[in-house]
Amino acid sequence: MGGGADGWDDGSLPFWERENATPPAKPRTPPKDHDGHRDRLRERFASAGPDALADYELLELLLFRFIPRRDTKPIAKALLARFGTLEDVLNAPADLLTEVDGIGDATALDIRVVTAVNQRAFRASLRSREILSSWSAVVDYCHASMAHETREQFRILFLDRRNALIADEVQQVGTVNHTPVYPREVMGRALALSASALVLVHNHPSGDPNPSRADIEMTKTLVGVAEALGIQIHDHLIIGRNGHFSFRAQQLL
Structure with missing residues (x-):
């Protein structure tokens, strides 16, 4: 006889097959319209x-x-x-x-x-500016790029004689609490790009932007090598999730 409640049993199968047969899937009802x-x-x-x-x-x-x-x-x-x-x-x-x-x-x-x-849009906007006159934008960009990383990154902003951005590069990626920094590589890249100045940046995945003793010593080393090559380091920023630390502002540079 006619189909069952699901409309799939048309009576054409023997009863022993109809009892165990799997009904075809129902057409999906379109989701509620929002x-x-x-x-x-x-x-x-x-x-x-x-x-x-x-x-x-x-x-x-x-x-x-x-x-x-x-x-x-x-x-x-x-x-x-x-x-x-x-x-x-x-x-x-x-x-x-x-x-x-x-x-x-x-x-x-x-x-x-x-x-x-x-x-990417944030970085592009920095290229059209003199970095030191747009410092809050630089900090905002670094925070957006690095504050949520789960491993430490050491980043360098390479600047020309007008302090305009030449390149923004992640030099090293380390662990949750350490990034190796090699002065020879940093300065070699600066010379290759004909950079006149640098802004050093790294993040602390812990969220606390305060520098470690190793951070302070590494910065002193880089400043000394840079000065010998006629390259200025404007600042070293440490980016934490809820803030940042500026070596320049804290008179450590």
């Missing part, structure tokens, strides 16, 4: 600007593009609950992002791309 909420959020952003939105709402706007068929509000809130701040979310490693329900490998990669684009 267009109304998304449109309202977009309109609020367009009319009132980003300051009118909470952090989770800005994150929602971003996730709309990456996860078009899901309600992204709980995902945005879960990301902030897991990592703490919007900055921490955008700088989180991809493998940790995927630990949050709703974030797959593709979405984690998309978030990392957004972070990379932001950092």
